[in-house]
Amino acid sequence: xxxxxxxxxxxxxxxxxxxxxxxxxxxxxxxxxxxxxxxxxxxxxxxxxxxxxxxxxxxxxxxxxxxxxxxxxxxxxxxxxxxxxxxxxxxxxxxxxxxxxxxxxxxxxxxxxxxxxxxxxxxxxxxxxxxxxxxxxxxxxxxxxxxxxxxxxxxxxxxxxxxxxxxxxxxxxxxxxxxxxxxxxxxxxxxxxxxxxxxxxxxxxxxxxxxxxxxxxxxxxxxxxxxxxxxxxxxxxxxxxxxxxxxxxxxxxxxxxxxxxxxxxxxxxxxxxxxxxxxxxxxxxxxxxxxxxxxxxxxxxxxxxxxxxxxxxxxxxxxxxxxxxxxxxxxxxxxxxxxxxxxxxxxxxxxxxxxxxxxxxxxxxxxxxxxxxxxxxxxxxxxxxxxxxxxxxxxxxxxxxxx
Ligand code: TRP
Ligand code: SF4
Numbered sequence: 001x002x003x004x005x006x007x008x009x010x011x012x013x014x015x016x017x018x019x020x021x022x023x024x025x026x027x028x029x030x031x032x033x034x035x036x037x038x039x040x041x042x043x044x045x046x047x048x049x050x051x052x053x054x055x056x057x058x059x060x061x062x063x064x065x066x067x068x069x070x071x072x073x074x075x076x077x078x079x080x081x082x083x084x085x086x087x088x089x090x091x092x093x094x095x096x097x098x099x100x101x102x103x104x105x106x107x108x109x110x111x112x113x114x115x116x117x118x119x120x121x122x123x124x125x126x127x128x129x130x131x132x133x134x135x136x137x138x139x140x141x142x143x144x145x146x147x148x149x150x151x152x153x154x155x156x157x158x159x160x161x162x163x164x165x166x167x168x169x170x171x172x173x174x175x176x177x178x179x180x181x182x183x184x185x186x187x188x189x190x191x192x193x194x195x196x197x198x199x200x201x202x203x204x205x206x207x208x209x210x211x212x213x214x215x216x217x218x219x220x221x222x223x224x225x226x227x228x229x230x231x232x233x234x235x236x237x238x239x240x241x242x243x244x245x246x247x248x249x250x251x252x253x254x255x256x257x258x259x260x261x262x263x264x265x266x267x268x269x270x271x272x273x274x275x276x277x278x279x280x281x282x283x284x285x286x287x288x289x290x291x292x293x294x295x296x297x298x299x300x301x302x303x304x305x306x307x308x309x310x311x312x313x314x315x316x317x318x319x320x321x322x323x324x325x326x327x328x329x330x331x332x333x334x335x336x337x338x339x340x341x342x343x344x345x346x347x348x349x350x351x352x353x354x355x356x357x358x359x360x361x362x363x364x365x366x367x368x369x370x371x372x373x374x375x376x377x378x379x380x381x382x383x384x385x386x387x388x389x390x391x392x393x394x395x396x397x398x399x400x401x402x403x
Contacts, residue, residue, distance in 0.1 A: 007223075008148035009038040011256070012086065015063040016053075019070045020276035021351070022269030024358075025319070026259025028074045030151060031081075034254075040081035041383060043147055044068065047086050047093075048138065051131045052117070052124060065369075068376060070279055073362035082386075086141065086377040091387035096133070096140035098394060102169055103136055111135050137316030139163035141212075143170075143248045144387045151254040160253040167248040174243030174397035175234070184239035187232035191225070203240050215240060230393065244287035246399050248390070260319060264293040279360045283352055290348050292318075295340045296333070305336045313344055320350035342386050 011031065019028075034040055040358065044067050049060045054288065068083060076083065086092055113135070118126045138159045141168070142150055150160050188196045198221065204216035218240050222233055234245040262268070263275030270276070277286055295313055296306035308314035308330055317329050325346050332338030365372050395401055 007149065008041070008145060008147045008252075009034050009149045009151060010041040010043075010142055010145050011151045012043045012048070012141055013067060014049040015060050016049055016069045017059070017063055017271060018066065019279045020271070021279060021354075022259050022261045022263070023278065024074060024279055026153070026257060027151075028071065030256050031071070032075045034151060035077060035081040038149065041147065041155065041386075042071065042076065042083050043089075043141070043383070044085045045138075045141070046135060051128070051134050052121060052126065054128075054130070054250055055124070065372065066201060069362055069365045072372070072375070073280065073358045076381065078375045078379065082379045082382045083375060084383040085376060088376075088380040089383045089387050090389050091384060092137070092140050092211055094386075094391060095394060096142045098398065099136055099140055099143075099166055099170065100133065102173060103166055105132075107162060107165065108132050108136060111162055113155065130258040131244050135159040135162045136166065139166045142251050143167055144390050145383075146249050146390055147251050147349060148249065150251050151255045151256050152254070153256050154258065157253050157255070160251060164250040164252075167250045170182055170248050170394075171238070171244065171246050174394075175238055175247055177244065180235070180244050181239070184194070184235045187228070187235050188239075190228070190232065191322055192210065195221075196226075199236070206240065211233075229230055232391075234393070245397070247393055250290045262312060262315035262319070264312065266294075277351065280355060280362045283355075286351060286355070290344055291341065293344075295343075299333075299336075300361050301339060302339050303336050306333045306340075309334050313340070316347045316351075320347055320354075321323045 013027070031040070031042060041123075044064050046060050046064055050057065053059055064085060068085075071083060072078070109132070115133065119129075135158070138156075142160070142163050150156075152160060188199055191199060192352050199218060202214040202218035202221070205211040206218070219237065222228065222240075225233075228236065231245070234247055237246040237249070238244050259269070261272065261326055263273055263276045264277070265273065267273050267275060276377075277289060293312060296308070296311040298304060298310065299306040308317070311333070314329065317326050321329070328338070329343055333343065
């Protein structure tokens with residue numbers, strides 16, 4: 001399946017330390033939005049963190065829980081989204097292993113992040129089997145939920161592409177059962193007369209005319225049919241496009257727009273630049289960081305005029321300030337009518353205001369670890385049962401059922 005008729009969303013985050021406002025503006029706000037529109041699975045990718053931090057695993061366990069608290073505090077709702085921890089759903093590992101049997105090493109070696117990260121993290125030895133397999137583990141994460149949509153940043157697109165290739169190869173190898181066409185036609189007949197006609201019509205329009213909209217409509221139609229047996233659904237999906245059964249549908253990347261959140265130095269906010277404001281950092285510390293952040297270097301004295309275009313503070317105004325405040329900054333900076341501390345005050349207020357409800361909720365969750373644990377337990381159970389469904393199909397397709 002190629003066009004995202006399957007709307008399930010899945011995404012993961014490595015537990016690598018405290019989240020900051022860059023994560024909030026880039027990733028988390030997007031997740032909060034998605035949970036209203038799709039069935040969402042969000043998970044803590046602790047095994048992925050292990051691929052690079054295998055020497056110090058305590059960093060990982062120390063942040064797993066905090067990460068979930070951060071998600072909950074920004075409004076990810078466990079009533080709407082399934083939240084879980086990767087290593088608590090060992091089915092990911094089994095699928096990873098099975099996929100490893102059919103994945104050429106060259107596919108993994110040519111994923112750009114493989115060499116990039118090895119160069120970037122030179123102080124660590126990343127010539128491990130696990131690190132090479134990073135994107136394949138990620139493929140297993142996605143494919144085990146048959147997720148159609150994977151919200152990720154630009155840097156992860158190559159990993160989604162690998163997932164698609166691996167899914168295609170899997171379906172090609174194991175979706176070709178004897179008598180596929182007859183079985184598919186029997187499944188069509190089971191849809192009932194009217195729906196069978198609709199299916200045949202859409203299939204024909206796609207196969208003979210290349211009509212992608214017809215394909216997408218047929219896929220959406222099949223997803224919406226509650227009473228088709230799972231094997232039949234895969235046959236019908238595969239039969240639409242030719243080939244065989246679609247056991248593992250191909251996911252697509254849902255590209256998250258690059259966060260515009262600047263760091264304290266005006267560069268992109270990132271832990272590696274040491275220019276961050278923590279998602280739930282203490283107000284005193286936030287105030288202090290913003291007060292001492294650099295400004296236009298031309299404004300040495302209060303009486304020197306400045307240029308907002310050369311000032312990191314201006315970038316914050318672009319995100320946080322309404323039009324009238326921005327005009328006040330532009331005029332006041334260029335005429336030396338305002339001082340830099342004056343200029344920073346509305347930013348300080350806006351950031352603190354944004355963080356207040358997040359901090360408040362995070363305190364509630366931190367004071368109630370039982371609730372957080374229950375949310376995680378429930379999420380892991382729900383994820384496991386979804387994962388097991390796929391894995392049963394996968395084992396069957398690979399003839400790994402010995403009863
Ligand atoms: N590799 C992703 C990152 O570093 C994290 C991740 C692991 C992920 N598994 C995933 C993201 C599956 C999306 C889907 O950001
Ligand atoms: Fe930057 Fe504002 Fe100072 Fe101008 S007045 S240099 S925009 S902090």
